[in-house]
Amino acid sequence: MNLQSVWVTSRRPPVRLDCIQIQHDTPDAPLLPPDFIHNSSDISCDGTKRSKEYKDVAKARAEYNVLRGDKLSQHRHRKFVFGAIYENLFPGFLEIDPFMADYDVVIKLASGNESELKVRLVSPDDGHGNVNLLSAVVELGRSLSGPGNARGERVGDMGSMHAVGVKSVSSKEVYKTKENTAAKAEIASKVMREWLEDNMRSELGTIIRKDVELNVEPPPSTAAGPGSRMMISVNLANSPHYDTGDSSISIGIWVEDKPGQSENWYFVLPNVSCNGSRGVVVKLMHGVVISWDGREIYHCTSKTKQGIANRTYGCMWTSATR
Numbered sequence: 001m002n003l004q005s006v007w008v009t010s011r012r013p014p015v016r017l018d019c020i021q022i023q024h025d026t027p028d029a030p031l032l033p034p035d036f037i038h039n040s041s042d043i044s045c046d047g048t049k050r051s052k053e054y055k056d057v058a059k060a061r062a063e064y065n066v067l068r069g070d071k072l073s074q075h076r077h078r079k080f081v082f083g084a085i086y087e088n089l090f091p092g093f094l095e096i097d098p099f100m101a102d103y104d105v106v107i108k109l110a111s112g113n114e115s116e117l118k119v120r121l122v123s124p125d126d127g128h129g130n131v132n133l134l135s136a137v138v139e140l141g142r143s144l145s146g147p148g149n150a151r152g153e154r155v156g157d158m159g160s161m162h163a164v165g166v167k168s169v170s171s172k173e174v175y176k177t178k179e180n181t182a183a184k185a186e187i188a189s190k191v192m193r194e195w196l197e198d199n200m201r202s203e204l205g206t207i208i209r210k211d212v213e214l215n216v217e218p219p220p221s222t223a224a225g226p227g228s229r230m231m232i233s234v235n236l237a238n239s240p241h242y243d244t245g246d247s248s249i250s251i252g253i254w255v256e257d258k259p260g261q262s263e264n265w266y267f268v269l270p271n272v273s274c275n276g277s278r279g280v281v282v283k284l285m286h287g288v289v290i291s292w293d294g295r296e297i298y299h300c301t302s303k304t305k306q307g308i309a310n311r312t313y314g315c316m317w318t319s320a321t322r
Contacts, residue, residue, distance in 0.1 A: 146211060211225070
């Protein structure tokens with residue numbers, strides 16, 4: 001009998017965590033700084049691309065704040081530093097382990113408003129009809145190849161990001177997607193929506209209502225929701241950022257080809273503190289679901305050790321850009 005399946009079906013009510021988020025551009029930010037700058041010309045005297053690792057937390061934070069104003073980062077609306085990656089985590093953070101419990105993380109923002117992040121874990125048996133949810137998302141991820149059609153190395157990310165569905169409501173533009181990937185995205189979207197109807201109905205409703213408000217006309221790949229646009233990452237590591245192009249909250253599910261093999265796989269909230277912690281991280285594993293407002297919560301994904309012949313995927317749904 002699968003231990004995870006038994007645990008998921010008998011889990012306790014969600015654990016509430018009350019946290020605060022500081023602004024991304026204060027001297028103390030990030031509370032949890034990245035330890036690695038990847039392939040950036042901003043750390044070179046002559047514009048040559050180079051990488052650098054930091055062992056000291058104060059030095060890493062100071063360098064990050066210098067780089068915020070340099071050429072590769074200063075014009076980015078998403079407020080990130082080009083190539084700033086979490087390869088190793090400095091101590092002092094709070095780790096949220098989805099295997100132990102569900103979590104509702106209530107974050108007081110620098111503005112004084114609150115934003116909620118929810119963490120859940122899918123049972124290996126969950127699905128709709130004869131379609132298993134986790135298998136459907138893995139099959140979608142396996143259909144992807146190449147550098148992706150969204151972000152990627154040009155903004156300092158490692159791994160790739162692929163977009164499916166509606167890019168812009170006003171222009172009615174949709175992302176170009178391989179036929180095989182579009183078909184698998186349609187299946188994964190349908191079964192994910194069914195799971196959300198039973199487990200995160202309120203969060204699903206906010207995305208659906210936003211698409212209705214915007215009068216979105218999605219292609220078949222995202223017509224069933226959970227949102228009219230989806231982003232699928234492959235072995236992603238990126239810099240902390242805001243999702244300024246989104247129109248709603250996001251809901252993501254993380255899976256891997258070989259469940260349980262990946263290490264150092266985290267969803268990082270570098271400016272969030274809970275009970276005095278310097279940063280908060282969610283431990284990612286096969287079947288983790290997170291809902292959050294990327295327009296308000298500064299976030300990223302760590303550089304993961306996937307292991308042999310393994311890939312990690314993050315599949316996120318949101319409403320399209322206006």
